[in-house]
Amino acid sequence: MDTQDIKNRFGIIGNSPLLNRAIDVARQVAPTDISVLITGESGSGKEVFSHIIHQLSSRKHGPFIAVNCGAIPEGTIDSELFGHEKGSFTGAHEARKGYFEVVNGGTIFLDEVGELPLGTQARLLRILETGEYIRVGSSKVQKTNVRVVAATNVDIYNAVQKGKFREDLYYRLNTVPLRTPALRDRKEDIHLLFRKFIADFTDKYRSPNVQLTADAQQLLANYPWPGNVRQLKNIAEQIAVLEKERLIDAQILQQYLPYDNRSNLPVHVTSKGTDDFSERDLLYKVLFDMKKDMVELKKLVVEIVQNGVNSRIMEDNSPYINQLYREVDNTTPEQLATPPQLTIHRPPTSGPSEDFHFHTQEAEEVEEESLSLVEKESDLIRKALKKHKGKRKSAAQELGISERTLYRKIKDLNLN
Ligand SMILES: Nc1ncnc2c1ncn2[C@@H]1O[C@H](COP(=O)(O)OP(=O)(O)OP(=O)(O)O)[C@@H](O)[C@H]1O
């Protein structure tokens, strides 16, 4: 069977040298019983290759099981893989065969093999070297004849260096390494794959065919595809189902490509750039509105501090403030109003524009005054002490605090 036959049979799309090389390795190693370690990013076809290896081997009529080592809890993985005896742990009501026993004569695909705990790694090494294993809770050595194809999408050699993966097992599994190339390393295949997937999905959903403009093709080729073929397939499906436009340009395509920050590639600059601008305009508008609200609120706070709540509400009856009160709670301004604390000195206001000037000016004046609580507090304490000629008891009384608190504050605020 040549490379093209394998592609046809297993639905592999692409002509890049890296892909052809991976298929070559699979074809050559398949008829042997050698363990294979498939490495490659998520969605790059590791599982597809494990099937190719099994199907092109003499075990093709035997069983094939794919086990995701990362998905099985650490406490049960030995039992899942190697089986257990009745009563070997709480809940082991029956004896159970493990996958290595069930798959005798076939192939086991150990996906995410880097996730295996160290104890399980030792058991796996023994099976690979001698075909021997022991069920959990048993002392009887059993034999099995299983071909192991393992896969990982992490840098497993890094795990070896950190002591998380046994070095001897790594070399044993990695007798023949097979690397599934990332999509971004075979850009020439991307459009081909996209067309194939679009054809499949438009067929499936009975939607009209989709074409890409030249700039969309370029965007497709330059996107980093962190989820590789699986991601490309998903996006083709979304477009086939959701997109109304049948001639897709880069701007439309961009909406389907999630932003990926590990690359400088996916940002697409259109000649018109209308979308970018409207989004930026919107943000500016939001910020501008917020600033306007802030100015209004500042004015209001300053006014209340200066004149007391009553003055501002009763005299001015500004719709803005009344609305604010209604928004804050349903209490009416009249209910909230308290007698003015300070004498009101306000120039007469005749119209809204003058009113506005007056408030901004006032706001500016007051902003220059310090609003620091510490300073205000020190100030008040000094005044109270002066008024009571240094008598702390009376000063504390006037300030509405205990004498002890006043002592502490004098000390803390360094008022001696
Ligand atoms: N060269 C290819 N041509 C066509 N389809 C492919 C190709 N490679 C992968 N696929 C498809 O992409 C999808 C993902 O492939 P697969 O499940 O083998 O990836 P994986 O490397 O095992 O991913 P993960 O690490 O997430 O488990 C599958 O639907 C598979 O059929």
Ligand SMILES: [Mg+2]
């Ligand atoms: Mg997989």
